Amino acid sequence: MVSKSTAWASLLALFGTAPIVQALTLNVATGGGNASSPILYGLLFEDVYHSGDGGLYSELIQNRAFQGTTVNQNSDGSAEPPFQTLQYWHTSGSDTLTLDNEAPLLTDALPWHMRVDVAEGATGNTGFWNEGYWGMNITTATRYAANFYLRGNYNGKILCAFWSNTTNSMLGSTTFTVSQTEANGWVPYAQTFTVTTSAPDEKNTFHLDFDGASTAGTSLRFQMISVFQQTYKNSNNGLRIDLAEAVNEIGGKYLRMPGGNNMEGLSAPYLWKWNETIGPIINRPGRPGTWGYVNTDGLGLLEMMQWCLDMGLETILAVWDGLYLDNTILSEADLQPYVDDTLNELEFLLGPSTSTYGALRASLGYPDPFTINYVEIGNEDFLHNGIPTYIDYRFNMFYDAIKNVYPDMNIISSIWVGYFTTPPPVKVIQDLHDYLSVDDMVSKFGGYDHADRNYPVLVGEYAAIYDAEHVNPNQLDNPTLQSATSEAVYFLGLERNADLIVGISHGALIKSLHDEVDNVAMMKHTPNAIVRSMSYYVAKLFATNYGTETVAITGDTAYGPLYWAGTKNDEGTYFIKIVNYDGAASTPVTVVIPGKTNDATLITLTAPDLYSTNTLGDIQSVWTETTVAGSSEGYSFTLQGNYINAVLVA
Numbered sequence: 001m002v003s004k005s006t007a008w009a010s011l012l013a014l015f016g017t018a019p020i021v022q023a024l025t026l027n028v029a030t031g032g033g034n035a036s037s038p039i040l041y042g043l044l045f046e047d048v049y050h051s052g053d054g055g056l057y058s059e060l061i062q063n064r065a066f067q068g069t070t071v072n073q074n075s076d077g078s079a080e081p082p083f084q085t086l087q088y089w090h091t092s093g094s095d096t097l098t099l100d101n102e103a104p105l106l107t108d109a110l111p112w113h114m115r116v117d118v119a120e121g122a123t124g125n126t127g128f129w130n131e132g133y134w135g136m137n138i139t140t141a142t143r144y145a146a147n148f149y150l151r152g153n154y155n156g157k158i159l160c161a162f163w164s165n166t167t168n169s170m171l172g173s174t175t176f177t178v179s180q181t182e183a184n185g186w187v188p189y190a191q192t193f194t195v196t197t198s199a200p201d202e203k204n205t206f207h208l209d210f211d212g213a214s215t216a217g218t219s220l221r222f223q224m225i226s227v228f229q230q231t232y233k234n235s236n237n238g239l240r241i242d243l244a245e246a247v248n249e250i251g252g253k254y255l256r257m258p259g260g261n262n263m264e265g266l267s268a269p270y271l272w273k274w275n276e277t278i279g280p281i282i283n284r285p286g287r288p289g290t291w292g293y294v295n296t297d298g299l300g301l302l303e304m305m306q307w308c309l310d311m312g313l314e315t316i317l318a319v320w321d322g323l324y325l326d327n328t329i330l331s332e333a334d335l336q337p338y339v340d341d342t343l344n345e346l347e348f349l350l351g352p353s354t355s356t357y358g359a360l361r362a363s364l365g366y367p368d369p370f371t372i373n374y375v376e377i378g379n380e381d382f383l384h385n386g387i388p389t390y391i392d393y394r395f396n397m398f399y400d401a402i403k404n405v406y407p408d409m410n411i412i413s414s415i416w417v418g419y420f421t422t423p424p425p426v427k428v429i430q431d432l433h434d435y436l437s438v439d440d441m442v443s444k445f446g447g448y449d450h451a452d453r454n455y456p457v458l459v460g461e462y463a464a465i466y467d468a469e470h471v472n473p474n475q476l477d478n479p480t481l482q483s484a485t486s487e488a489v490y491f492l493g494l495e496r497n498a499d500l501i502v503g504i505s506h507g508a509l510i511k512s513l514h515d516e517v518d519n520v521a522m523m524k525h526t527p528n529a530i531v532r533s534m535s536y537y538v539a540k541l542f543a544t545n546y547g548t549e550t551v552a553i554t555g556d557t558a559y560g561p562l563y564w565a566g567t568k569n570d571e572g573t574y575f576i577k578i579v580n581y582d583g584a585a586s587t588p589v590t591v592v593i594p595g596k597t598n599d600a601t602l603i604t605l606t607a608p609d610l611y612s613t614n615t616l617g618d619i620q621s622v623w624t625e626t627t628v629a630g631s632s633e634g635y636s637f638t639l640q641g642n643y644i645n646a647v648l649v650a
């Protein structure tokens with residue numbers, strides 16, 4: 001392990017003294033730009049490291065429907081049935097908990113339930129509790145919804161309550177009155193409630209208790225034991241409010257979903273199946289996800305579409321194209337049913353409510369078709385030996401089938417078009433992922449300047465993951481000021497080529513801080529906190545200050561260590577972006593925009609040190625907004641910091 005100062009000193013020794021630029025003058029053209037992609041800055045969502053389950057999805061209970069846990073996982077991370085367990089559940093009284101599948105089942109999708117055997121001679125309250133996803137956020141500021149299904153003979157009360165581990169006290173509760181027999185089968189219970197005390201921290205549990213004396217020596221059966229926090233925009237089965245607001249704040253314009261590797265599946269048959277993620281949650285079986293846990297699929301296709309509607313996001317829908325992550329690739333003959341299934345999925349999303357699948361959508365509360373303009377065929381098919389079959393038949397089978405029904409659909413190839421032996425039709429978009437070192441990120445600034453305009457580019461995933469201290473395969477565990485600033489330089493290269501670039505999205509929108517400390521993400525969450533990383537703030541700065549048309553800018557120095565690009569919008573507001581990547585600590589800048597003399601706002605983002613990071617309780621990024629007076633000589637200001645990201649909004 002090299003110390004930061006040593007590594008930095010050796011880097012300087014390699015390259016000599018960092019280049020210093022004393023001052024910069026930028027002359028901005030007022031016309032003649034190119035239309036920029038209206039969705040340049042976007043978002044990728046897949047359930048990775050509990051971004052969905054235990055994260056954005058507002059469910060508090062872990063293993064709520066016994067769909068599987070990691071307990072029976074193989075050492076390579078894959079899971080074989082049976083992976084259902086009672087992990088995260090604990091008895092709190094004299095009862096014993098057993099995983100059972102005795103008929104009648106609640107639904108075929110959920111074959112296992114929890115049987116609670118109450119001891120002979122039990123007295124007082126007895127029951128069980130759940131750990132949540134590393135605890136739970138319990139506060140008086142929100143409403144909770146408790147739901148469960150019960151089978152068995154019971155006349156009495158059921159008490160549902162949150163408890164604090166730290167204070168060992170009850171925070172709030174709700175009581176259900178139950179009167180049922182085994183002959184009633186599965187009976188649903190649902191109540192909303194608030195708590196009387198906010199928890200001091202995240203170490204909280206959910207308890208369900210009933211009367212021991214009247215159930216002694218008998219069994220009760222529970223299924224789909226669910227507790228929701230109030231959701232974003234009060235959507236049914238929706239998103240955690242604080243995380244959703246943080247996502248919205250980035251200002252992204254599209255959602256690429258449902259993956260990513262999580263769509264592809266570790267091995268057969270565990271691809272992401274759209275039709276098993278819709279409808280009542282008791283009809284969703286869940287599946288072993290790609291990232292070390294079983295997905296509930298509660299945050300399913302329609303929840304993601306609702307998310308797009310709620311935040312005004314364009315949808316980039318990825319569809320499974322015959323490749324599993326264990327290198328299993330379907331033959332042409334075996335692939336056809338999956339092509340048909342993709343057309344069913346598109347009919348479900350886009351078809352009139354009179355069509356078979358459109359009617360299914362309407363029955364689930366969405367009579368109007370959604371709008372989808374982008375479909376991506378697969379994900380990263382350049383890996384797992386995917387290229388030969390992708391260019392031979394897989395891409396074409398999906399392309400032809402989709403275009404046949406939806407001729408205007410924009411189709412995205414998950415591989416670089418240069419890999420094709422016969423070039424794909426022009427206007428096919430190529431999704432190029434860039435997980436790079438900070439130096440390579442910066443060196444891509446001019447990478448698209450002379451690219452072939454026939455094949456637009458989506459950077460569906462990016463992140464700076466290596467630096468002087470973190471060399472492949474030792475990734476950065478958190479974006480630094482330097483790594484985020486290298487991403488900003490990369491963004492400038494895309495803005496300058498906005499006629500070619502469709503969009504860009506970070507490879508990891510959200511991760512659980514408890515699940516994954518050692519990998520970069522835009523945000524990491526705990527049950528009651530969010531850490532917005534340096535990359536988050538750079539993306540927000542760029543996405544929320546972006547026009548509809550590029551503007552040509554002439555600088556009086558060559559690019560590097562200062563980089564710039566600009567756009568303007570229909571109202572005549574200019575967004576001039578300047579990044580100092582390892583230049584002078586103090587740089588006077590003058591920006592001249594002919595005819596512009598109104599006062600402008602200068603937004604800057606920097607931090608004390610190139611290795612500064614944002615961590616829980618220690619936010620190092622500094623976001624400032626100052627007014628720059630307009631004058632006929634232009635806008636003059638000084639940028640402070642070797643690494644600084646700035647936008648002049650004029």
Ligand SMILES: *[C@@H]1O[C@H](CO)[C@@H](O)[C@H](O)[C@H]1NC(C)=O
Binds near residue numbers: 034453497551
């Ligand atoms: C517009 O795009 C062309 C390439 O298609 C490029 O040469 C030119 O610099 C762009 N102009 C601006 C202002 O971005």
Ligand SMILES: *[C@@H]1O[C@H](CO)[C@@H](O)[C@H](O)[C@H]1NC(C)=O
Binds near residue numbers: 136165203
């Ligand atoms: C609460 O404490 C119990 C032990 O009494 C422990 O098993 C559990 O994980 C704790 N839960 C949380 C959320 O800290």
Ligand SMILES: *[C@@H]1O[C@H](CO)[C@@H](O)[C@H](O)[C@H]1NC(C)=O
Binds near residue numbers: 273275276341
């Ligand atoms: C989902 O679609 C697949 C492929 O068409 C089909 O085999 C399966 O039965 C469907 N599942 C459900 C729950 O409808």
Ligand SMILES: *[C@@H]1O[C@H](CO)[C@@H](O)[C@H](O)[C@H]1NC(C)=O
Binds near residue numbers: 138142240527528
């Ligand atoms: C989580 O807890 C914090 C602090 O207790 C609170 O401010 C926040 O609103 C809570 N978040 C949600 C989604 O309820």
